[in-house]
Structure formats: structure tokens, C-alpha cells
Amino acid sequence: MSTVKTTSGTNGLLQSEPLLFERSVEGRTGWRPATSGVPLADDLPEDLLRQAPMRLPELSEPEVVRHYTRLSQWNYSIDTGLYPLGSCTMKYNPRVAEDLAALDGFAQLHPWQPVETLQGALHVMAFVEDSLKALTGLHAVTLQPAAGAHGELLGLLLIRACQESRGDPRSKILVPASAHGTNPASASMAGYQAVEVPAGPDGILEVDTVARLMDDQVAGLMVTHPNTLGLYERNLSSICKVVHEAGGLVYGDGANLNALMGIVRPGDLGMDVMHFNLHKTFSTPHGGGGPGAGPVAVTQELEPFLPVPVIHRGDPLTLEWDRPNSVGRVRSFYGNFGVVLRAASYIMEMGAQGLTHASRMAILNANYLRVRLSKAFEVAFPQPCMHEVILTDRLQRAHGVQTIDIAKRLMDYGFHPPTVYFPLVVPHAMMIEPTETESLDELDAFADALIQVAREAGQQPDTLKSAPSRPSLGRLDEVGAARFPDLRYDFDSTQ
């Protein structure tokens, strides 16, 4: 074996891919642009000029294309298999939305066109706004925020603007202990002090706890519903009343809206402002850092503060800029229109009944896994869950096997691990959200793999502790990667 040269590419499970720098051959070129006719600038400061050419790798075009194509084939995505990340709603993205987005009438639009020529796009945006209003029972929507956390920040700025206009500016935001980390971060970024709210013993927020923390400095409560324990916040409408009576507003984090569509309207519970993750609930692609969209819905009281421009519902549709109470712009143009367009396609494809059915199936699938896995694993909260379920490693820890080992071993069975060690309030959590787009066969295959891993924990714990063994790379050194990140190619040490 030692005489066989390791090659690039995929050979069964043998995957290896050197860096482009390592494959570079001096003088090799892929593509040579014509000599530019533009004269060189000669007035740049000397100290800003590069003294030697950049040391870029030198390769042919097919070498580069193959390198990136091979790497792309190593990716795991929702198009290759189940992706059960809790609170991430990794559901399948229907291809029809891509067809729609590729239509010339949409793809060739430019946001600087005269608004009379953008009517189709504005109708799509108005349709998505109206759909989000119908689903939440709230009064108005802006589509501009570029992602969920951006929506959170905007929502908090709207709360501040509203309370300042009441002559009642405040300094603190209540955030439940189980919240997404982005909630306290957004509160902090908006200049508020985040105050943690503990949940009751069954994982549910209690009215008295919130009431005790409310004072004239608390601007409001940021709450995810269902919460990140996958549980229905059954006290929420009483909690909203308590917050309102003390002069606060309620912010709804829409990360888990996939459990509520057509079942509960957050506005009816008393939420004042809420963001949506179109890339979760409305099945637009989760970017790998690519575009998301985090629209925000508000009550009538908060509407005057929405960012400009807003769509004015005349005939024709126009964009309204003259809104003196607006918090201003939060995004160039009108948000990530391509994402909004795909969400429109999803909403039209599903219809009201389809969306309701999707939420019901998401809940059913999570509960199916909860029951199937409840013998092999401890379920953190045994009551029926919503769209996601949390397991722990308690039964496996007796064998020295922890959550991380279970997650890594699952990879040997070809599955992407669930969210681990989150939410923080459940020690050693494994958080599984199957979504409605997985079939019963797929759910069973995933459950079978997890049950097999639980069995192995008792019989061959060392296999788990050294897992994974089948992917191209084994257990990675997470501590080393965090403490000594190696992000630069060091020419001198390798050449």
C-alpha cells in the first residue's frame, strides 16, 4: 500500500484533496486575459503599492474546476440526505422555486428601474407581506432584513422607537434561558441589557417569573414560540398581558414558526413584533453564508416606525419614502428579493391548507421520533413536543459515552448529526428537528441508526469514542482548531 500514490478525487470512500497551493506548478496558466488598454494609475502612494506579485497558485483551468467540483461533492446538504438540525428547519427546497426565480422577468430586473416597470416584483413582495400577515395576525410587514438576526435587531429598534415616542424609553430586555444565542446578542447590539428568564421545571415559561422581572426599565420580552426545547409555551398569552400591563412589548422569534402555521397566530397571543426566517419556514435555501431573509411583522402601533421604503398599496403599487417616524433604512434596495420570490413560490405552491398540513406533519414527525427513540435515549422533556425533540446522553454516560461520541458515530451511518449541546439549559442535549419533508422510511432509517448507536454504546463504547471511522476524516481536533487556528498557507515551511 505504501508504494501506491494517493490520488485526488473520490475513489469509493477514499477522498483526499490537496490544497491548490500544493498543486501549483510554476508557469502553468489556465486563462490569460488580453493586455488591458487602461493606463496604469501612477499617482498611488508608494507604500500602498505591492512590491512583488501575489503568490497565487498556478494551475490550469480544468485543475481548478475539478478541485472545487470534488470539494463540492464532499458537501452534505439537504439535497443529499436528512439534515436534522434542531431549531434550524432544514427542509427540502422545492425546485419549482428555482425555475420561477430564473424567469427572465425576475432574473433580469434591476432595482433602479422606474417603479412602474417593477410592478410584477412589487406584487410578489406585497403577496408575501399579505401572506405573513395572514399567518401571524399582525398588521404590517417589512421584507427588508437580510437574515433572522438582522430581523431581531430591527424588531428591537422598532420597540425602542415606539417606547421613545410614548415618552417611555427603557433599558432592559428579558430573554428566556433557552433562547437562541442571537436573542441576547441582538438585545445587546441594540443597546439593551439582556436579562435572563429561567423556565419552570417542565421547560415552560411561567407568568409569575416574568411578572416578577417586569419593571419600568424592561422594554419587553424576546420569546421563541414554540421554545427551543421544542415545547409549546402554553402560558404565552397571559405572559404577553403581564408584559403589556407593565408597559413592555413582546418580541417573537420566528425560528420555530414551522410548528404553528395555520394553527396559532402569534399576533392573537399578544406578540407585538416578530421576525420570520424565510430560509427556515418558507423553504428557501439555507445559504452557506449566502442570502437569507428575515422579514418582520408588527402591530398597528409599531407600523409607523417600519424601515423605508414601504410598498404603498395603490394602483399601480409604489414605494413610499416619506415616513417621518421610520427608523430609516436597514438594507440596500428592498431586501433579498430573490429569497422573497422563492418564498412566494413556496406559499403559492402550498396554499393555506398545505402550510397548515406542513406544520402538522412537522409536529407528527418529531413526535414519531420522540416515541421511537424514548427507550434507547433519555428524552429531556417527556411530554408531547412540537416540531423538534431533545434527547440526552444520560443512559449512555454510564459507559463513558457522551453526546459528542453519539453524534460522531451517527456519521458512520451516513447521517448528519443533530444539533448538539444546545439549548444550553439541557446538559448534553441532542436536538432533532426532522421537518415535514422527510418520509416515514427516512425517519425510520435515522431512528434505526440512532438506536444502533445506543446499543453500541453499551457493547463497544470505544468505537463511539473514536468515531467517525468511515468519512474521509476521522475525529477532528476541535480544541486545537479553536486554540491554534491554522488559516494561512505557509510557503516557507512546505516548499
Added chain:
Amino acid sequence: MQFPPELRYSQEHEWVRVEGDEAVIGLTDFAQHSLGDVVYIEYRSQPGDHVAVGDVVAEVESVKAVSEVFSPVGGELLDTNEDLDGAEELVNQDPYGGGWLLRIRLSDPAQVDALMDASTYQAFVAEQDS
């Protein structure tokens, strides 16, 4: 898991060792176990600052999560453990020794009495972990 009897313990899993009118503070063995491998420590207070009970004095980042360290006693912050810079593993390897985090001049030594003794803390941890 170690619970040295000469130390006092907080509900947030910090330990306190009294030396004259000063207190040395660190994370307990249970805390470092729960956190997993510590990779980064950021102090939120600097020597010379006055800290009160419950103030966030540091953030400890592990491979699993970022956790806040709350001061279990009040007083003037005298020193932070600079040896941990680049040797964060000491928090895991030697939580009651080289992994100490802070040294504080106690403003009210009675605050230490309000903390748990080793056997109470051990029972507290057993309950948390059950």
C-alpha cells in the same frame, strides 16, 4: 470529581479560597467537566476594578459553549491569571490550582460564609446532575 474541603462554592460553580483578606476564585471540577475543553478566556473586569457579587467578571469559551463567570464575592479585583493565556487547558487539568481565574480583596468577608461548603456543594451538584 474533586471537592476540596477547604474551599467554599457558589451555585454558579465557582470556588473561593480565602487567603487573609483576599479571595482566590476559579471554576470547580464539575464546571470544567460540564464545559468541556476550554479554548479561550476573556476577562470583563481588570485589576483595580471594584466588582460586586454576581457581576460578570469573565467569559470562558469551550468547544461546546461560552459561559459567563459571576463573581461569588465583592471587592477590589487585584489580579487575573495571565498564565492561562495560551494555556487555557489548565482550567481543565488543574481547576483548583494553576487554573485559578481571579484574586479579589474582600470588601465583606461575611460574603464567603454565605457560600456553600464542600459537602453542601457536592450534594447540590448531585442534584443538578440527576
